[in-house]
Amino acid sequence: MVNWVFQKLIGTYHERECRRLWPVVKRINQLEPQIQALSDEQLRAKTDEFRRRIQEGLKGEHFLDPSKPEWYDLNADERLAKRRQRRKIQQAVLDEILPEAFAVAREAAKRTVKMRHFDVQLLGGMILHEGKIAEMATGEGKTLVATLAAYLNALTGRGVHIVTVNDYLARRDARWMGPIYHLLGLSIGVIQGVDPVERRPGEESLSFIYDPTVTTGSDRFLHLRPVTRPEAYRADIT
Known part of the structure; x- marks a missing residue:
């Protein structure tokens, strides 16, 4: 009874996640006309632009390159802290560019494989990007959904x-x-x-x-x- 009342008041977990992410879906859709107007070359250039923005966000002394001698002056706990801090900042930058990156990936899909990501697929892509499991039925476009999170995270250069x-x-x-x-x-x-x-x-x-x-x-x-x-x-x- 308590669970039933709780769900009626604030919704199921699925419903709450959809409400949380829906403003981002609306932002992606708002960008569609702007991205549609780009040439293939301009669309491709967006990848370089996103990569530059990610690198700009990771600049500074807090993000030592593990290949540099200074990295080995740190003890194990300090290295772990640096890695965690880097991941946190990187995640924030990715979240910032996500709407535009998803809009770019959707436009590329429309031009190449003649498929357009629907709103539910945009939601699925965001769930995957957050490291969660997105359960989708057969025919709902799991393969297409994966392209969104894969493209966004590949921009870091770490591989997907x-x-x-x-x-x-x-x-x-x-x-x-x-x-x-x-x-x-x-x-x-x-x-x-x-x-x-x-x-x-x-x-x-x-x-x-x-x-x-x-x-x-x-x-x-x-x-x-x-x-x-x-x-x-x-x-x-x-």
């Missing part, structure tokens, strides 16, 4: 990993969503498991980079250029 359940989906999703990231200037890697059922004679590589100029070879690997595993891991999104 998208995990699928098998090698087929890893290849399919990279080829399907790859044009979105490619238009925005990001690289997409594919890493497959050692599956003897999936591998066929003559197919030696298990790692690829999305490359729309690759049009030869097996249809299973169309637009996928074989690379070493480390190269695939170094992609912006893998």
Whole structure:
């Protein structure tokens, strides 16, 4: 009874999350006409602009580069504190650029794969960005939703990993969503498991980079250029 009254008064957790994030959805939609007016080159340039804004937000003595000698003057607790502070500031900068970055990713999707993120998918992208689980039914566009959070977080240069359940989906999703990231200037890697059922004679590589100029070879690997595993891991999104 108490739970029922509580939910009636303030809503379920799902409803509260939607109310919390809805103003951001409205802001993304308000930006759509402005982003639509950009050329492909201007849309691509937004990625560089976002990266500069992130780097500007992380400048200062509080954000020592681990490759610098000064980093090793710190003890373990100090290093941990620096990392936590960096993540906190970085998260704040990402949250600040999120509306525009999501609007850019949506426009890229419209131009390349002819799909437009709906409001519920924008909500899903924000939930993923916050490190939470977004439960979506079959057909609600989980693959498309992932492009929003993946694009935003790839801007940090730290790399983003998208995990699928098998090698087929890893290849399919990279080829399907790859044009979105490619238009925005990001690289997409594919890493497959050692599956003897999936591998066929003559197919030696298990790692690829999305490359729309690759049009030869097996249809299973169309637009996928074989690379070493480390190269695939170094992609912006893998």
